[in-house]
Amino acid sequence: MARPRAFDERHVLERAREQFWAAGYAGTRMDDIARATGLGKGSLYGAFGDKAKLFHRVFDDWCTAVVEVAEGQMAGGPDAEALTRLSGYVHLMAENTASDTERRGCLLAKGAAELAQHDPAVAGRSAETMTALLTLLRTEISAAQRHGDIDSAADPERLAALLLTVVRGIEAVGKAGLDPETLRNIADTALAVLPVREGQKRLAAGRSPAREN
Amino acid sequence: MARPRAFDERHVLERAREQFWAAGYAGTRMDDIARATGLGKGSLYGAFGDKAKLFHRVFDDWCTAVVEVAEGQMAGGPDAEALTRLSGYVHLMAENTASDTERRGCLLAKGAAELAQHDPAVAGRSAETMTALLTLLRTEISAAQRHGDIDSAADPERLAALLLTVVRGIEAVGKAGLDPETLRNIADTALAVLPVREGQKRLAAGRSPAREN
Protein backbone atom coordinates (compact mmCIF):
# COMPACT_ATOMS: atom_id res chain seq x y z
CA MET A 1 0.00 0.00 0.00
CA ALA A 2 1.19 3.41 -0.93
CA ARG A 3 -0.99 6.37 -1.78
CA PRO A 4 -4.57 5.58 -0.76
CA ARG A 5 -7.58 6.26 -2.93
CA ALA A 6 -9.11 9.65 -2.49
CA PHE A 7 -12.61 8.47 -3.49
CA ASP A 8 -15.22 6.18 -2.06
CA GLU A 9 -15.82 3.29 -4.42
CA ARG A 10 -19.47 2.94 -3.48
CA HIS A 11 -20.04 6.60 -4.07
CA VAL A 12 -18.51 6.37 -7.51
CA LEU A 13 -20.67 3.35 -8.34
CA GLU A 14 -23.76 5.26 -7.28
CA ARG A 15 -22.94 8.14 -9.56
CA ALA A 16 -22.13 5.79 -12.37
CA ARG A 17 -25.46 4.06 -11.80
CA GLU A 18 -27.28 7.37 -12.16
CA GLN A 19 -25.63 7.89 -15.52
CA PHE A 20 -26.27 4.39 -16.84
CA TRP A 21 -29.79 4.48 -15.48
CA ALA A 22 -30.60 7.76 -17.15
CA ALA A 23 -28.97 7.14 -20.50
CA GLY A 24 -28.38 3.42 -20.91
CA TYR A 25 -25.07 1.77 -21.62
CA ALA A 26 -24.37 3.11 -25.09
CA GLY A 27 -25.76 6.49 -24.15
CA THR A 28 -23.41 7.27 -21.30
CA ARG A 29 -19.86 8.37 -21.91
CA MET A 30 -16.97 7.62 -19.67
CA ASP A 31 -16.34 11.36 -19.67
CA ASP A 32 -19.80 11.86 -18.17
CA ILE A 33 -19.01 9.47 -15.40
CA ALA A 34 -15.66 11.09 -14.83
CA ARG A 35 -17.27 14.49 -14.55
CA ALA A 36 -20.14 13.22 -12.39
CA THR A 37 -17.78 11.58 -9.97
CA GLY A 38 -14.99 14.12 -10.11
CA LEU A 39 -12.53 11.38 -10.96
CA GLY A 40 -10.02 11.57 -13.73
CA LYS A 41 -10.04 8.99 -16.45
CA GLY A 42 -6.89 7.41 -15.14
CA SER A 43 -8.43 6.75 -11.73
CA LEU A 44 -11.62 5.48 -13.27
CA TYR A 45 -9.89 3.01 -15.54
CA GLY A 46 -7.38 2.10 -12.87
CA ALA A 47 -10.12 1.24 -10.43
CA PHE A 48 -12.74 -0.39 -12.63
CA GLY A 49 -11.02 -1.66 -15.75
CA ASP A 50 -13.18 -0.42 -18.58
CA LYS A 51 -16.68 0.69 -19.41
CA ALA A 52 -18.08 -2.82 -19.68
CA LYS A 53 -16.61 -3.90 -16.35
CA LEU A 54 -17.89 -0.77 -14.67
CA PHE A 55 -21.35 -1.42 -16.03
CA HIS A 56 -21.23 -4.99 -14.83
CA ARG A 57 -20.48 -3.79 -11.32
CA VAL A 58 -23.37 -1.34 -11.42
CA PHE A 59 -25.73 -3.87 -12.95
CA ASP A 60 -24.77 -6.48 -10.44
CA ASP A 61 -25.42 -4.14 -7.53
CA TRP A 62 -28.77 -3.17 -9.03
CA CYS A 63 -29.86 -6.78 -9.31
CA THR A 64 -28.86 -7.39 -5.74
CA ALA A 65 -30.92 -4.39 -4.67
CA VAL A 66 -33.96 -5.56 -6.64
CA VAL A 67 -33.90 -8.86 -4.81
CA GLU A 68 -33.30 -7.13 -1.49
CA VAL A 69 -36.37 -4.97 -1.96
CA ALA A 70 -38.40 -8.07 -2.62
CA GLU A 71 -36.92 -9.72 0.46
CA GLY A 72 -37.73 -6.63 2.47
CA GLN A 73 -41.38 -6.89 1.52
CA MET A 74 -41.60 -10.62 1.71
CA ALA A 75 -39.16 -11.51 4.43
CA GLY A 76 -41.33 -14.34 5.59
CA GLY A 77 -43.54 -14.16 8.64
CA PRO A 78 -46.84 -15.58 9.76
CA ASP A 79 -48.78 -17.35 7.03
CA ALA A 80 -51.78 -15.25 7.97
CA GLU A 81 -50.08 -12.20 6.51
CA ALA A 82 -48.51 -13.81 3.50
CA LEU A 83 -51.14 -12.44 1.14
CA THR A 84 -50.68 -8.99 2.63
CA ARG A 85 -46.96 -9.22 2.02
CA LEU A 86 -47.53 -10.32 -1.56
CA SER A 87 -49.96 -7.49 -2.07
CA GLY A 88 -47.51 -5.05 -0.56
CA TYR A 89 -44.77 -6.15 -2.92
CA VAL A 90 -46.86 -5.97 -6.07
CA HIS A 91 -48.26 -2.57 -5.11
CA LEU A 92 -44.82 -1.28 -4.24
CA MET A 93 -43.48 -2.26 -7.64
CA ALA A 94 -46.46 -0.67 -9.38
CA GLU A 95 -46.00 2.47 -7.34
CA ASN A 96 -42.34 2.64 -8.26
CA THR A 97 -43.17 2.62 -11.93
CA ALA A 98 -46.20 4.88 -11.53
CA SER A 99 -44.18 7.52 -9.74
CA ASP A 100 -41.24 7.35 -12.13
CA THR A 101 -42.10 10.63 -13.80
CA GLU A 102 -38.82 10.75 -15.66
CA ARG A 103 -39.59 7.44 -17.31
CA ARG A 104 -36.20 6.01 -16.55
CA GLY A 105 -37.67 2.61 -15.94
CA CYS A 106 -35.70 -0.12 -14.25
CA LEU A 107 -32.02 -0.56 -15.02
CA LEU A 108 -32.53 -4.30 -14.96
CA ALA A 109 -35.04 -4.14 -17.78
CA LYS A 110 -33.14 -1.46 -19.65
CA GLY A 111 -29.83 -3.24 -19.36
CA ALA A 112 -31.28 -6.60 -20.29
CA ALA A 113 -33.05 -5.14 -23.31
CA GLU A 114 -29.90 -3.41 -24.49
CA LEU A 115 -27.22 -5.95 -23.69
CA ALA A 116 -28.50 -9.39 -22.72
CA GLN A 117 -28.45 -10.56 -26.30
CA HIS A 118 -24.74 -9.98 -26.71
CA ASP A 119 -23.40 -9.94 -23.17
CA PRO A 120 -23.53 -13.28 -21.37
CA ALA A 121 -22.70 -11.66 -18.04
CA VAL A 122 -25.75 -9.42 -18.23
CA ALA A 123 -27.93 -12.25 -19.48
CA GLY A 124 -26.80 -14.55 -16.70
CA ARG A 125 -27.21 -12.02 -13.95
CA SER A 126 -30.69 -11.03 -15.05
CA ALA A 127 -31.76 -14.66 -15.27
CA GLU A 128 -30.41 -15.26 -11.77
CA THR A 129 -32.38 -12.31 -10.52
CA MET A 130 -35.59 -13.58 -12.08
CA THR A 131 -35.07 -16.94 -10.45
CA ALA A 132 -34.49 -15.36 -7.05
CA LEU A 133 -37.66 -13.29 -7.36
CA LEU A 134 -39.61 -16.36 -8.44
CA THR A 135 -38.47 -18.24 -5.37
CA LEU A 136 -39.51 -15.44 -3.04
CA LEU A 137 -42.92 -15.16 -4.66
CA ARG A 138 -43.47 -18.90 -4.64
CA THR A 139 -42.65 -19.10 -0.96
CA GLU A 140 -45.18 -16.43 -0.07
CA ILE A 141 -47.84 -17.96 -2.27
CA SER A 142 -47.35 -21.31 -0.60
CA ALA A 143 -47.68 -19.60 2.79
CA ALA A 144 -50.89 -17.92 1.69
CA GLN A 145 -52.18 -21.27 0.52
CA ARG A 146 -51.40 -22.88 3.87
CA HIS A 147 -53.41 -20.18 5.55
CA GLY A 148 -56.23 -20.65 3.08
CA ASP A 149 -56.07 -17.25 1.39
CA ILE A 150 -55.21 -18.78 -1.96
CA ASP A 151 -56.77 -21.90 -3.41
CA SER A 152 -54.41 -24.69 -2.44
CA ALA A 153 -55.19 -26.55 -5.66
CA ALA A 154 -53.30 -23.89 -7.62
CA ASP A 155 -49.68 -24.45 -8.54
CA PRO A 156 -47.64 -21.93 -6.53
CA GLU A 157 -44.84 -22.08 -9.10
CA ARG A 158 -47.20 -20.96 -11.83
CA LEU A 159 -48.84 -18.26 -9.80
CA ALA A 160 -45.39 -16.97 -8.86
CA ALA A 161 -44.40 -16.81 -12.51
CA LEU A 162 -47.61 -14.97 -13.31
CA LEU A 163 -47.06 -12.39 -10.59
CA LEU A 164 -43.45 -11.87 -11.64
CA THR A 165 -44.64 -11.35 -15.18
CA VAL A 166 -47.20 -8.81 -14.02
CA VAL A 167 -44.62 -6.92 -12.01
CA ARG A 168 -42.15 -6.80 -14.90
CA GLY A 169 -44.99 -6.14 -17.30
CA ILE A 170 -46.14 -3.10 -15.35
CA GLU A 171 -42.67 -1.72 -15.76
CA ALA A 172 -42.82 -2.42 -19.49
CA VAL A 173 -46.23 -0.92 -20.18
CA GLY A 174 -45.36 2.01 -17.95
CA LYS A 175 -42.35 2.76 -20.11
CA ALA A 176 -44.54 2.28 -23.14
CA GLY A 177 -46.76 5.07 -21.95
CA LEU A 178 -49.67 3.84 -19.85
CA ASP A 179 -50.67 6.36 -17.21
CA PRO A 180 -49.87 5.90 -13.51
CA GLU A 181 -53.45 5.32 -12.43
CA THR A 182 -53.81 2.46 -14.89
CA LEU A 183 -50.59 0.94 -13.58
CA ARG A 184 -51.92 0.98 -10.04
CA ASN A 185 -55.15 -0.60 -11.21
CA ILE A 186 -53.24 -3.39 -12.89
CA ALA A 187 -51.62 -4.31 -9.60
CA ASP A 188 -55.02 -4.36 -7.92
CA THR A 189 -56.54 -6.45 -10.64
CA ALA A 190 -53.72 -8.96 -10.65
CA LEU A 191 -54.12 -9.52 -6.94
CA ALA A 192 -57.90 -9.64 -7.22
CA VAL A 193 -57.89 -12.44 -9.77
CA LEU A 194 -55.70 -14.75 -7.70
CA PRO A 195 -57.78 -17.84 -7.00
CA VAL A 196 -59.24 -17.70 -3.50
CA ARG A 197 -60.08 -20.72 -1.44
CA GLU A 198 -63.34 -22.53 -2.09
CA GLY A 199 -66.44 -20.71 -1.02
CA GLN A 200 -64.80 -17.29 -0.96
CA LYS A 201 -65.67 -15.12 -3.94
CA ARG A 202 -64.50 -11.77 -5.04
CA LEU A 203 -64.94 -9.55 -8.03
CA ALA A 204 -61.97 -9.22 -10.27
CA ALA A 205 -62.60 -5.56 -10.84
CA GLY A 206 -62.62 -4.20 -7.34
CA ARG A 207 -59.98 -3.66 -4.75
CA SER A 208 -60.20 -5.98 -1.81
CA PRO A 209 -59.74 -3.60 1.11
CA ALA A 210 -58.89 -6.30 3.61
CA ARG A 211 -55.77 -7.12 1.64
CA GLU A 212 -54.60 -3.71 0.70
CA ASN A 213 -51.29 -2.52 2.02
CA MET B 1 -39.44 12.98 -62.47
CA ALA B 2 -36.08 12.08 -63.80
CA ARG B 3 -34.05 9.04 -62.97
CA PRO B 4 -36.23 6.55 -61.08
CA ARG B 5 -35.18 4.76 -57.92
CA ALA B 6 -33.47 1.47 -58.43
CA PHE B 7 -34.58 0.04 -55.05
CA ASP B 8 -37.82 -0.93 -53.43
CA GLU B 9 -38.50 1.22 -50.42
CA ARG B 10 -40.37 -1.49 -48.51
CA HIS B 11 -37.51 -3.88 -49.09
CA VAL B 12 -35.03 -1.40 -47.71
CA LEU B 13 -37.21 -0.81 -44.67
CA GLU B 14 -37.37 -4.54 -44.04
CA ARG B 15 -33.61 -4.86 -44.12
CA ALA B 16 -33.22 -1.83 -41.91
CA ARG B 17 -35.69 -3.35 -39.49
CA GLU B 18 -33.59 -6.50 -39.28
CA GLN B 19 -30.59 -4.41 -38.32
CA PHE B 20 -32.36 -2.28 -35.74
CA TRP B 21 -34.11 -5.31 -34.35
CA ALA B 22 -30.91 -7.26 -33.94
CA ALA B 23 -28.72 -4.50 -32.57
CA GLY B 24 -30.95 -1.68 -31.33
CA TYR B 25 -30.76 1.93 -32.40
CA ALA B 26 -27.36 2.87 -31.05
CA GLY B 27 -25.94 -0.50 -31.99
CA THR B 28 -26.62 -0.35 -35.71
CA ARG B 29 -24.51 1.74 -38.03
CA MET B 30 -25.73 3.41 -41.15
CA ASP B 31 -22.91 1.53 -42.89
CA ASP B 32 -24.52 -1.73 -41.79
CA ILE B 33 -27.82 -0.72 -43.29
CA ALA B 34 -26.13 0.46 -46.47
CA ARG B 35 -24.34 -2.86 -46.82
CA ALA B 36 -27.42 -4.90 -45.91
CA THR B 37 -29.54 -3.13 -48.47
CA GLY B 38 -26.90 -2.65 -51.12
CA LEU B 39 -27.64 1.06 -51.20
CA GLY B 40 -25.01 3.73 -51.10
CA LYS B 41 -25.09 6.30 -48.37
CA GLY B 42 -26.25 8.99 -50.75
CA SER B 43 -29.34 7.03 -51.72
CA LEU B 44 -30.06 6.14 -48.12
CA TYR B 45 -29.90 9.68 -46.88
CA GLY B 46 -31.63 10.99 -49.96
CA ALA B 47 -34.56 8.66 -49.45
CA PHE B 48 -34.96 8.64 -45.69
CA GLY B 49 -33.38 11.77 -44.28
CA ASP B 50 -31.23 10.57 -41.43
CA LYS B 51 -30.80 7.71 -38.99
CA ALA B 52 -33.47 8.93 -36.62
CA LYS B 53 -36.05 9.39 -39.36
CA LEU B 54 -35.26 5.99 -40.78
CA PHE B 55 -35.73 4.42 -37.38
CA HIS B 56 -39.01 6.21 -36.92
CA ARG B 57 -40.26 4.74 -40.18
CA VAL B 58 -39.23 1.25 -39.12
CA PHE B 59 -40.62 1.67 -35.62
CA ASP B 60 -43.88 3.01 -36.96
CA ASP B 61 -44.29 0.06 -39.31
CA TRP B 62 -43.51 -2.33 -36.49
CA CYS B 63 -46.15 -0.82 -34.24
CA THR B 64 -48.66 -1.06 -37.04
CA ALA B 65 -47.79 -4.72 -37.49
CA VAL B 66 -48.12 -5.43 -33.77
CA VAL B 67 -51.64 -4.06 -33.80
CA GLU B 68 -52.44 -5.91 -37.01
CA VAL B 69 -51.40 -9.21 -35.50
CA ALA B 70 -53.70 -8.52 -32.58
CA GLU B 71 -56.50 -7.61 -34.96
CA GLY B 72 -55.84 -10.77 -36.90
CA GLN B 73 -56.36 -12.87 -33.79
CA MET B 74 -59.19 -10.82 -32.39
CA ALA B 75 -60.96 -9.56 -35.47
CA GLY B 76 -64.29 -9.83 -33.77
CA GLY B 77 -66.74 -12.61 -34.40
CA PRO B 78 -69.36 -14.49 -32.44
CA ASP B 79 -69.34 -13.78 -28.72
CA ALA B 80 -69.27 -17.53 -28.15
CA GLU B 81 -65.68 -17.63 -29.43
CA ALA B 82 -64.43 -14.43 -27.87
CA LEU B 83 -62.62 -16.26 -25.09
CA THR B 84 -61.04 -18.56 -27.64
CA ARG B 85 -59.82 -15.57 -29.60
CA LEU B 86 -58.40 -14.00 -26.46
CA SER B 87 -56.69 -17.24 -25.57
CA GLY B 88 -55.32 -17.53 -29.07
CA TYR B 89 -53.82 -14.07 -28.90
CA VAL B 90 -52.18 -14.50 -25.52
CA HIS B 91 -50.78 -17.89 -26.48
CA LEU B 92 -49.52 -16.56 -29.79
CA MET B 93 -47.64 -13.77 -28.07
CA ALA B 94 -46.17 -16.20 -25.55
CA GLU B 95 -45.15 -18.53 -28.35
CA ASN B 96 -43.46 -15.69 -30.21
CA THR B 97 -41.29 -14.94 -27.22
CA ALA B 98 -40.75 -18.58 -26.34
CA SER B 99 -39.52 -19.41 -29.83
CA ASP B 100 -37.28 -16.35 -30.09
CA THR B 101 -34.11 -18.35 -29.63
CA GLU B 102 -31.93 -15.41 -30.61
CA ARG B 103 -33.41 -13.37 -27.79
CA ARG B 104 -34.01 -10.37 -29.99
CA GLY B 105 -37.22 -9.57 -28.20
CA CYS B 106 -39.74 -7.16 -29.61
CA LEU B 107 -38.58 -4.02 -31.34
CA LEU B 108 -41.41 -2.13 -29.68
CA ALA B 109 -40.10 -2.99 -26.23
CA LYS B 110 -36.47 -2.57 -27.23
CA GLY B 111 -37.04 0.74 -28.93
CA ALA B 112 -39.19 2.08 -26.13
CA ALA B 113 -36.65 1.05 -23.52
CA GLU B 114 -33.81 2.66 -25.44
CA LEU B 115 -35.44 5.81 -26.79
CA ALA B 116 -38.86 6.63 -25.34
CA GLN B 117 -37.33 8.67 -22.59
CA HIS B 118 -35.64 11.10 -24.94
CA ASP B 119 -37.58 10.75 -28.18
CA PRO B 120 -41.17 12.01 -28.07
CA ALA B 121 -41.99 10.39 -31.40
CA VAL B 122 -41.10 6.95 -30.10
CA ALA B 123 -42.85 7.58 -26.79
CA GLY B 124 -46.00 8.76 -28.52
CA ARG B 125 -46.11 5.93 -30.99
CA SER B 126 -45.60 3.27 -28.35
CA ALA B 127 -48.31 4.80 -26.17
CA GLU B 128 -50.69 4.83 -29.15
CA THR B 129 -49.93 1.19 -29.75
CA MET B 130 -50.65 0.26 -26.16
CA THR B 131 -53.96 2.07 -26.34
CA ALA B 132 -54.93 0.28 -29.52
CA LEU B 133 -54.11 -3.10 -28.00
CA LEU B 134 -56.07 -2.23 -24.89
CA THR B 135 -59.10 -1.41 -26.97
CA LEU B 136 -58.94 -4.69 -28.85
CA LEU B 137 -58.57 -6.68 -25.65
CA ARG B 138 -61.38 -4.82 -23.92
CA THR B 139 -63.72 -5.47 -26.83
CA GLU B 140 -63.08 -9.19 -26.73
CA ILE B 141 -63.41 -9.33 -22.97
CA SER B 142 -66.75 -7.59 -23.17
CA ALA B 143 -67.84 -10.08 -25.82
CA ALA B 144 -66.79 -12.99 -23.61
CA GLN B 145 -68.73 -11.42 -20.77
CA ARG B 146 -71.84 -11.13 -22.90
CA HIS B 147 -71.55 -14.80 -23.66
CA GLY B 148 -71.01 -15.60 -20.03
CA ASP B 149 -67.48 -16.92 -20.26
CA ILE B 150 -66.13 -14.16 -18.05
CA ASP B 151 -67.80 -12.84 -14.94
CA SER B 152 -69.79 -9.83 -16.08
CA ALA B 153 -69.20 -8.10 -12.76
CA ALA B 154 -65.55 -7.65 -13.68
CA ASP B 155 -64.39 -4.41 -15.24
CA PRO B 156 -63.36 -5.22 -18.83
CA GLU B 157 -61.05 -2.22 -18.93
CA ARG B 158 -59.10 -3.55 -15.98
CA LEU B 159 -58.96 -7.10 -17.24
CA ALA B 160 -57.75 -5.80 -20.59
CA ALA B 161 -54.97 -3.84 -18.90
CA LEU B 162 -54.01 -6.93 -16.94
CA LEU B 163 -53.81 -9.09 -20.05
CA LEU B 164 -51.81 -6.48 -21.91
CA THR B 165 -49.42 -6.33 -18.98
CA VAL B 166 -49.07 -10.10 -19.00
CA VAL B 167 -48.37 -10.14 -22.73
CA ARG B 168 -45.75 -7.42 -22.49
CA GLY B 169 -44.44 -8.95 -19.28
CA ILE B 170 -43.89 -12.31 -20.93
CA GLU B 171 -41.71 -10.55 -23.45
CA ALA B 172 -39.81 -8.86 -20.64
CA VAL B 173 -39.19 -11.93 -18.49
CA GLY B 174 -38.36 -13.89 -21.62
CA LYS B 175 -35.61 -11.43 -22.44
CA ALA B 176 -34.54 -11.57 -18.82
CA GLY B 177 -33.93 -15.28 -19.18
CA LEU B 178 -36.95 -17.36 -18.18
CA ASP B 179 -37.17 -20.56 -20.19
CA PRO B 180 -39.71 -21.08 -23.00
CA GLU B 181 -41.76 -23.65 -21.14
CA THR B 182 -42.27 -21.27 -18.24
CA LEU B 183 -43.36 -18.56 -20.66
CA ARG B 184 -46.01 -20.81 -22.13
CA ASN B 185 -47.20 -21.73 -18.65
CA ILE B 186 -47.57 -18.07 -17.78
CA ALA B 187 -49.95 -17.56 -20.68
CA ASP B 188 -51.98 -20.56 -19.55
CA THR B 189 -52.08 -19.37 -15.98
CA ALA B 190 -53.10 -15.85 -16.89
CA LEU B 191 -56.04 -17.16 -18.88
CA ALA B 192 -56.94 -19.66 -16.18
CA VAL B 193 -57.24 -17.03 -13.47
CA LEU B 194 -59.66 -14.84 -15.40
CA PRO B 195 -62.86 -14.70 -13.36
CA VAL B 196 -65.43 -17.09 -14.79
CA ARG B 197 -69.14 -16.64 -14.47
CA GLU B 198 -70.85 -17.65 -11.25
CA GLY B 199 -71.04 -21.34 -10.61
CA GLN B 200 -68.19 -22.25 -12.94
CA LYS B 201 -64.99 -23.13 -11.17
CA ARG B 202 -61.54 -23.90 -12.43
CA LEU B 203 -58.13 -24.41 -10.99
CA ALA B 204 -55.66 -21.67 -11.59
CA ALA B 205 -52.87 -24.09 -12.21
CA GLY B 206 -54.20 -26.22 -15.00
CA ARG B 207 -54.86 -25.61 -18.65
CA SER B 208 -58.51 -25.47 -19.59
CA PRO B 209 -58.56 -27.58 -22.75
CA ALA B 210 -61.90 -26.28 -23.97
CA ARG B 211 -60.38 -22.87 -24.34
CA GLU B 212 -57.01 -23.72 -25.73
CA ASN B 213 -56.20 -22.55 -29.22
Add this chain to the structure above:
DNA sequence: TCAGTTGTGGAATGGATCGTCCATAATCTA
Protein backbone atom coordinates in the same frame (compact mmCIF):
# COMPACT_ATOMS: atom_id res chain seq x y z
C1' DT C 1 -30.43 14.04 -79.49
C1' DC C 2 -29.88 17.31 -75.82
C1' DA C 3 -30.60 19.67 -71.66
C1' DG C 4 -32.47 19.27 -67.20
C1' DT C 5 -33.41 16.56 -63.20
C1' DT C 6 -33.06 13.12 -59.96
C1' DG C 7 -30.70 8.83 -58.23
C1' DT C 8 -26.24 6.44 -57.02
C1' DG C 9 -22.25 5.14 -54.38
C1' DG C 10 -18.14 5.76 -52.36
C1' DA C 11 -14.60 9.01 -50.69
C1' DA C 12 -13.99 12.68 -47.46
C1' DT C 13 -15.17 15.28 -43.33
C1' DG C 14 -15.93 16.54 -38.74
C1' DG C 15 -16.98 15.36 -34.35
C1' DA C 16 -17.35 12.24 -30.65
C1' DT C 17 -15.54 8.70 -27.65
C1' DC C 18 -12.83 4.88 -25.60
C1' DG C 19 -8.77 3.84 -23.57
C1' DT C 20 -3.66 4.90 -22.80
C1' DC C 21 0.12 7.55 -21.24
C1' DC C 22 2.82 10.17 -18.24
C1' DA C 23 4.31 13.75 -15.22
C1' DT C 24 3.11 14.66 -10.70
C1' DA C 25 1.18 13.89 -5.95
C1' DA C 26 0.43 11.37 -1.80
C1' DT C 27 1.44 7.81 1.25
C1' DC C 28 4.10 3.77 3.24
C1' DT C 29 8.35 1.51 4.86
C1' DA C 30 12.85 1.66 6.36
Add this chain to the structure above:
DNA sequence: TAGATTATGGACGATCCATTCCACAACTGA
Protein backbone atom coordinates in the same frame (compact mmCIF):
# COMPACT_ATOMS: atom_id res chain seq x y z
C1' DT D 1 14.09 11.79 5.25
C1' DA D 2 14.66 8.82 1.01
C1' DG D 3 13.02 5.41 -1.98
C1' DA D 4 9.28 2.63 -3.47
C1' DT D 5 4.59 2.21 -4.68
C1' DT D 6 0.19 3.48 -5.91
C1' DA D 7 -3.24 7.22 -7.19
C1' DT D 8 -4.45 11.24 -9.98
C1' DG D 9 -6.13 13.74 -13.93
C1' DG D 10 -5.76 15.77 -18.11
C1' DA D 11 -3.68 15.56 -22.72
C1' DC D 12 -3.28 12.51 -26.54
C1' DG D 13 -3.86 8.79 -30.04
C1' DA D 14 -6.61 5.85 -32.49
C1' DT D 15 -10.92 4.49 -33.93
C1' DC D 16 -15.59 4.80 -35.07
C1' DC D 17 -19.56 6.75 -37.08
C1' DA D 18 -23.21 9.95 -38.94
C1' DT D 19 -23.52 12.95 -42.47
C1' DT D 20 -22.05 15.58 -46.54
C1' DC D 21 -20.10 16.02 -50.99
C1' DC D 22 -19.39 15.19 -55.66
C1' DA D 23 -18.54 13.07 -59.98
C1' DC D 24 -21.16 10.25 -62.65
C1' DA D 25 -25.37 7.50 -64.29
C1' DA D 26 -30.09 7.03 -65.76
C1' DC D 27 -34.19 8.78 -67.13
C1' DT D 28 -37.79 12.48 -68.89
C1' DG D 29 -39.56 15.78 -71.89
C1' DA D 30 -38.75 18.63 -75.84
